[in-house]
Amino acid sequence: MPSATYAQRRGQIETYFDRTAAESWARLTSDAPVGWVRRTVRAGRDEMRRTVLDWLPADLRGRRVLDAGCGTGAFAVEAARRGAEVVAVDVSPTLVGLARERAAAQGWGGIAFRVGDMLDPAHGRFDHVVAMDSLIHYALPDAVRALAGLAARADRTVAFTFAPRTPALAAMHAVGRLFPRGDRAPAVEPVAEARLLGALAAEPGLAGWWSARTRRVASGFYISQAMELAAP
Numbered sequence: 001m002p003s004a005t006y007a008q009r010r011g012q013i014e015t016y017f018d019r020t021a022a023e024s025w026a027r028l029t030s031d032a033p034v035g036w037v038r039r040t041v042r043a044g045r046d047e048m049r050r051t052v053l054d055w056l057p058a059d060l061r062g063r064r065v066l067d068a069g070c071g072t073g074a075f076a077v078e079a080a081r082r083g084a085e086v087v088a089v090d091v092s093p094t095l096v097g098l099a100r101e102r103a104a105a106q107g108w109g110g111i112a113f114r115v116g117d118m119l120d121p122a123h124g125r126f127d128h129v130v131a132m133d134s135l136i137h138y139a140l141p142d143a144v145r146a147l148a149g150l151a152a153r154a155d156r157t158v159a160f161t162f163a164p165r166t167p168a169l170a171a172m173h174a175v176g177r178l179f180p181r182g183d184r185a186p187a188v189e190p191v192a193e194a195r196l197l198g199a200l201a202a203e204p205g206l207a208g209w210w211s212a213r214t215r216r217v218a219s220g221f222y223i224s225q226a227m228e229l230a231a232p
Contacts, residue, residue: 002119002149006142010091010117012186013137017071018092026098029072040220045133048217048224049075052130052159055213055228060084063127068118068150069134073099073111079130080108087112087123119149126153131160133224137186140199147229148205157212157230164216164225165190193225200229208232 002010017025028038029045052075057063061083067076070088072095080086080103090096093115100113114123118134129150135143143162151158193214200206212230217223 002117003142003145005139006146009138009142009186014091016186017090018094022092022094025095026072029074037221041222044217044219044222044224047219048132048161048222048226049078051215051217051226052132052161053078055157055159055226056082056128056130058082060128063156064125066118066123066126066129066150066153068129068131070099070113071095071134073103073113075130075132076111076113077103077106077108080111084128085112087114087126089114089116089118089120089123091115091117119146121153124153125155127156129154129158131158132226133161135160136163136188136224139189140191140196143189143191144196144199144203145205147200148203151206151209151229151231155231157228158209159226159228161224161226162196163188163190164223165192166223196227 027034028042034042056079059082060079063084065079065084065086067079067086067088070076070090073088076086076088076099088099088111096113096115103109103111118131131150135146138146147158147160197211206229209229209232212228214225214227216225
């Protein structure tokens with residue numbers, strides 16, 4: 001069962017992306033003109049999405065993919081293009097609605113978009129699970145338990161991203177604290193890679209799973225690191 005701290009942070013994330021940041025997030029994930037800071041974030045997210053996609057087979061026909069924290073649905077559409085049966089979940093009804101509209105406009109109306117918790121076992125089993133930038137706001141213990149929950153329903157791989165603890169990221173957080181409280185996103189929880197690997201190794205629910213590969217993406221105000229866990 002998710003912890004109380006996980007549930008509390010999930011609620012903060014839902015409120016932020018469903019209300020405070022819905023319009024700006026929709027603009028960021030489109031091709032609309034944005035300022036320099038958002039352009040670097042957009043470019044970083046695009047590169048990260050390509051990275052995680054490159055870790056999946058080019059032909060996903062006959063495989064189920066969970067997009068855990070799908071946002072506006074860009075990854076879900078790309079996985080569907082490769083033939084996957086995609087379930088895309090997000091806590092924000094507003095973002096899920098936008099994702100559904102965008103996918104349908106591109107001819108991918110068959111993606112199963114759902115509003116809810118990515119850890120809900122009712123979503124079923126999958127060959128591959130992807131959680132791109134959807135665990136970065138959770139404290140390490142909650143993030144690791146969430147990964148164990150996702151791995152329990154994955155047969156091949158779980159790919160996720162985390163915020164690497166770097167001087168550049170610390171500086172960005174310091175700048176972010178200067179913004180009015182109402183404009184701030186839920187805090188990102190940076191973690192050193194070695195500490196993350198230790199926590200993953202100590203988690204009983206991930207016994208036998210191993211880190212197959214990792215890659216860091218740094219683009220201006222976007223710094224995130226992808227890691228792929230492979231099934232035993």
